[in-house]
Amino acid sequence: MGQLSVIAIAIVFGAAFIAPWLHRRLGDKCGIVLGLVPLAAAVLYASMVPTIAAGGAVAFRSEWVPSLGLAFDLRIDGLSLLFLLLISGIGVFVTWYAAGYLHGKKDLGRFYLYLFGFMGSMLGVVSSDHLVALFVFWELTSISSYLLIGYYHTAARSRASALQALLVTGTGGLAMLAGILLLGRMAGTYRVSELNALDAAALVAQPGFAAVLVLILLGAFTKSAQFPFHFWLPNAMEAPAPVSSYLHSATMVKAGVFLLARLHPLLSASPLWMPIVAPVGAVTMLLGVAMGLGQRDLKKILAYTTLSVLGTLTMLLGIGTEAAVKAAMVYLLAHALYKAALFMCAGSIDHETGTRDPDAVGGLRRAMPFTAAAALLAGLSMAGFPALLGFVGKEYFYKALIATDGQGALWEILGVSASVAMFALAATAAWKPFFGPLLPTPKHPHEAPWTMWIGPILLGVAGLKAGLFPGISGGMLIAPSVHAVLGSADHEIAYKLWHGWTLALGLSGVTVALGIVLYLAAPRIRAASARFAVLGRLGPERCYELLLSGTLGFADWLTRTTQNGYLRNYLLTIFLFTAALVLWTLPSELSLPDSSALIPLQFLPVVVCLLIIAGAVAACLALSRFYAILALGVVGLGVGMLFFLFSGPDLAMTQILVETLALVLFVLAFYRLPLFSHYSKLGTKIRDGIIAAGFGVVMTLVVLAEMGAGGADMSVSKFMGESSLPLANGRNVVNVILVDFRALDTLGEITVLAIAALGVWAIMRLRPKNTEKGGDK
Amino acid sequence: MNSVILTTVGRLVAALLLIFSFFLLLRGHNLPGGGFAGGLVAAGAFVLVMLSEGVPTARRLLGVDPAKLLGIGLLVAMASGFPALFIGKPFLTGMWDKTVWPVLGKVGTPLVFDTGVYIVVLGVVCMIVFSLGGEDAED
Numbered sequence: 001m002g003q004l005s006v007i008a009i010a011i012v013f014g015a016a017f018i019a020p021w022l023h024r025r026l027g028d029k030c031g032i033v034l035g036l037v038p039l040a041a042a043v044l045y046a047s048m049v050p051t052i053a054a055g056g057a058v059a060f061r062s063e064w065v066p067s068l069g070l071a072f073d074l075r076i077d078g079l080s081l082l083f084l085l086l087i088s089g090i091g092v093f094v095t096w097y098a099a100g101y102l103h104g105k106k107d108l109g110r111f112y113l114y115l116f117g118f119m120g121s122m123l124g125v126v127s128s129d130h131l132v133a134l135f136v137f138w139e140l141t142s143i144s145s146y147l148l149i150g151y152y153h154t155a156a157r158s159r160a161s162a163l164q165a166l167l168v169t170g171t172g173g174l175a176m177l178a179g180i181l182l183l184g185r186m187a188g189t190y191r192v193s194e195l196n197a198l199d200a201a202a203l204v205a206q207p208g209f210a211a212v213l214v215l216i217l218l219g220a221f222t223k224s225a226q227f228p229f230h231f232w233l234p235n236a237m238e239a240p241a242p243v244s245s246y247l248h249s250a251t252m253v254k255a256g257v258f259l260l261a262r263l264h265p266l267l268s269a270s271p272l273w274m275p276i277v278a279p280v281g282a283v284t285m286l287l288g289v290a291m292g293l294g295q296r297d298l299k300k301i302l303a304y305t306t307l308s309v310l311g312t313l314t315m316l317l318g319i320g321t322e323a324a325v326k327a328a329m330v331y332l333l334a335h336a337l338y339k340a341a342l343f344m345c346a347g348s349i350d351h352e353t354g355t356r357d358p359d360a361v362g363g364l365r366r367a368m369p370f371t372a373a374a375a376l377l378a379g380l381s382m383a384g385f386p387a388l389l390g391f392v393g394k395e396y397f398y399k400a401l402i403a404t405d406g407q408g409a410l411w412e413i414l415g416v417s418a419s420v421a422m423f424a425l426a427a428t429a430a431w432k433p434f435f436g437p438l439l440p441t442p443k444h445p446h447e448a449p450w451t452m453w454i455g456p457i458l459l460g461v462a463g464l465k466a467g468l469f470p471g472i473s474g475g476m477l478i479a480p481s482v483h484a485v486l487g488s489a490d491h492e493i494a495y496k497l498w499h500g501w502t503l504a505l506g507l508s509g510v511t512v513a514l515g516i517v518l519y520l521a522a523p524r525i526r527a528a529s530a531r532f533a534v535l536g537r538l539g540p541e542r543c544y545e546l547l548l549s550g551t552l553g554f555a556d557w558l559t560r561t562t563q564n565g566y567l568r569n570y571l572l573t574i575f576l577f578t579a580a581l582v583l584w585t586l587p588s589e590l591s592l593p594d595s596s597a598l599i600p601l602q603f604l605p606v607v608v609c610l611l612i613i614a615g616a617v618a619a620c621l622a623l624s625r626f627y628a629i630l631a632l633g634v635v636g637l638g639v640g641m642l643f644f645l646f647s648g649p650d651l652a653m654t655q656i657l658v659e660t661l662a663l664v665l666f667v668l669a670f671y672r673l674p675l676f677s678h679y680s681k682l683g684t685k686i687r688d689g690i691i692a693a694g695f696g697v698v699m700t701l702v703v704l705a706e707m708g709a710g711g712a713d714m715s716v717s718k719f720m721g722e723s724s725l726p727l728a729n730g731r732n733v734v735n736v737i738l739v740d741f742r743a744l745d746t747l748g749e750i751t752v753l754a755i756a757a758l759g760v761w762a763i764m765r766l767r768p769k770n771t772e773k774g775g776d777k
Numbered sequence: 778m779n780s781v782i783l784t785t786v787g788r789l790v791a792a793l794l795l796i797f798s799f800f801l802l803l804r805g806h807n808l809p810g811g812g813f814a815g816g817l818v819a820a821g822a823f824v825l826v827m828l829s830e831g832v833p834t835a836r837r838l839l840g841v842d843p844a845k846l847l848g849i850g851l852l853v854a855m856a857s858g859f860p861a862l863f864i865g866k867p868f869l870t871g872m873w874d875k876t877v878w879p880v881l882g883k884v885g886t887p888l889v890f891d892t893g894v895y896i897v898v899l900g901v902v903c904m905i906v907f908s909l910g911g912e913d914a915e916d
Binding site: 649650653654657658660661664665668669672728729730731732734735736738739740743744746747750751753754756757758760761764765 | 805806807808809810811812813814817818820821824828843844847848850851854855858868869871873883885887888890891893894897898900901902904905906908909910
């Protein structure tokens with residue numbers, strides 16, 4: 001069964017790559033076919049339900065980089081399965097929905113490429129058992145969501161939002177990587193299942209664990225848009241509706257919550273867990289609904305309620321009691337179902353009427369009956385109406401808060417206020433557009449195609465069914481995931497819709513009553529909120545903007561200072577830096593060789609050396625480029641001759657060939673250069689002379705030192721010389737090193753060569769065009 | 778550069794240079810030579826044609842876009858690394874056929890690798906020289 005977990009991920013990634021081709025063949029219909037892929041994955045995952053409900057886990061292992069101890073480990077337990085089913089199941093509807101929403105778009109194939117890439121990465125995140133693999137998939141979700149959010153890439157706002165999401169989640173991801181590496185070193189394993197089985201108290205007591213906790217939390221908080229990193233999520237609403245529906249219901253933003261739940265058994269043992277996680281979650285929960293009340297855009301309203309729910313989940317995991325974890329899992333499932341449906345409905349309203357302002361739409365129930373029914377089901381679940389899963393979730397939420405010790409009634413007050421606002425926002429998003437008088441809209445409203453309402457309807461029905469029969473989903477999905485989060489299976493978990501006349505039920509009643517009042521006041525709040533818009537400019541988003549522009553400014557300054565574009569300056573820097581480094585280390589090692597180690601002067605080499613020196617001097621004194629080039633040719637050929645004399649025929653041959661071609665290149669480049677117009681000043685010449693001579697002296701010292709300290713270490717040369725024939729079938733050691741012993745290096749070198757050639761080609765291609773343009777103007 | 782002598786002799790010498798470059802490539806494993814030197818000599822042949830008869834002729838005689846040579850060469854060099862993987866050896870481990878073929882001598886993956894190097898070097902030099910000596914710099 002382990003292979004199934006890999007196959008499911010593989011078919012989704014596979015679908016990503018054939019999507020553009022399929023779109024060319026089938027046009028808009030490709031979405032309907034592609035929807036079968038996540039459906040197949042969902043079926044595969046569903047087949048694991050019995051095993052996992054019985055307390056088992058599905059594992060797959062394949063060595064990845066054995067020498068580094070990295071393995072591709074997948075392990076699916078209750079928590080993973082809950083997410084896997086949500087990701088693949090909602091994935092089906094999102095794929096179909098996109099076929100309707102984006103129909104006729106030329107780059108729909110590209111969209112599906114990103115969407116399935118994202119889907120596969122998400123599946124990878126939640127099924128990885130190895131933290132490094134989890135990180136890799138995590139970053140893949142950041143990158144693919146960047147592409148998805150920026151799908152309307154011609155709009156500047158869309159691009160900026162995508163970049164913001166990438167930078168915020170990517171920075172958090174880097175912090176998380178640091179945390180993972182520290183944790184791995186401390187615990188001696190990167191496997192999640194092993195980490196969670198460790199003696200958490202002992203590990204947590206180690207010095208430096210606080211750093212691990214904070215770094216990993218940074219990753220989770222940025223991904224799940226917790227305060228103060230919340231601002232990227234509402235901005236990401238620039239994305240098309242299917243993307244919002246997918247990213248903000250069951251996937252991207254839940255990844256952070258998933259990580260908190262995944263490492264809960266280990267991390268929650270830290271005394272810092274609750275004081276950090278629970279308050280951050282609580283602030284996000286309240287901030288989300290408070291800001292949501294002021295929005296005049298259905299999608300933004302939904303985005304802020306998502307923020308609030310993420311805060312709630314984080315808070316519950318932060319509290320971390322059995323009741324809280326139970327509540328978190330039910331709430332998570334309920335939210336994924338209703339939020340995906342509502343985002344799709346909001347998208348349909350936008351698509352069919354041309355506006356997303358809740359005050360501008362109304363009475364659409366006749367024009368869009370299916371969408372209205374779906375929105376109503378989902379909205380009731382969101383509001384926490386009895387008989388829907390959202391109600392069950394809210395009941396458990398209240399029960400968990402009531403059961404939490406300390407702080408008096410603080411938790412209950414926080415929870416109820418958030419739920420009241422949630423109720424009002426649910427009514428705004430799901431009731432207001434469809435009921436009441438029909439309002440005129442930019443487009444004449446009519447029902448969306450079936451691809452766009454089938455998903456929301458089914459998701460809404462699923463929420464109703466799970467609410468009416470909580471025992472089924474509870475036993476199959478919720479209980480195993482709660483066990484996984486708590487790290488043990490000895491909890492009795494029963495799910496009921498009806499708990500009797502409890503305090504939680506009383507709080508629910510209060511919530512509905514206050515919620516209706518708040519809903520009626522909502523239009524006035526929206527109207528008043530414009531006056532507070534200025535407050536938004538002072539929040540953490542301002543910090544992000546300052547940081548971003550500051551970094552760009554610094555990079556700009558640094559580039560302009562260090563990359564001045566003059567070859568002579570680069571050469572000076574290289575020479576001076578190398579000389580300084582050598583002079584710093586050399587004196588301690590310098591012992592000049594005695595004269596017996598040196599070869600006595602011979603006639604021919606001396607003559608060649610004199611030639612080289614003469615060439616160099618002539619090149620410096622030459623009054624035209626042509627003479628300088630010729631003189632440099634003398635230097636190069638002289639060096640080639642020295643190689644010959646000291647028995648390096650390969651080197652000599654290559655040197656002479658390169659020298660010849662370099663001469664040709666010089667002459668060709670020559671055509672394009674202006675004449676020597678001004679010469680260096682005397683001061684510059686003296687400076688350059690001193691540097692050149694000094695560098696020569698330094699290099700001579702290096703050579704002497706190499707020979708001095710007991711002769712150079714010849715063991716490598718000896719090994720190469722002796723084993724080139726027996727091991728590599730070749731007598732020419734130089735060539736054997738190039739093509740056999742160090743072939744990988746050579747492969748790298750020829751790749752660099754090829755890139756350099758492309759660079760030259762590009763420069764030569766682009767330049768004449770630019771001058772032509774300039775001439776035209 | 779309209780020199781009758783250069784034009785007349787150019788092609789002849791270029792042909793000789795090409796043959797010499799193959800010779801260097803094949804003997805490289807045992808005697809001075811190899812893909813890098815061979816590639817440079819082959820490039821020299823086309824540079825000579827370019828100098829005597831201009832870039833278009835040199836391009837035509839080369840027959841392949843130098844940019845394609847870069848890709849082909851890299852692929853050939855990389856492909857020579859894969860056979861070793863099938864018998865569980867690390868990537869790019871040399872594998873030899875012991876028979877001695879006429880002209881080629883012993884054949885093995887390092888020779889294929891060297892051929893890749895040869896093609897890349899030929900492509901790189903031709904690409905740079907052709908674009909520097911670009912059509913507009915002619916006549």
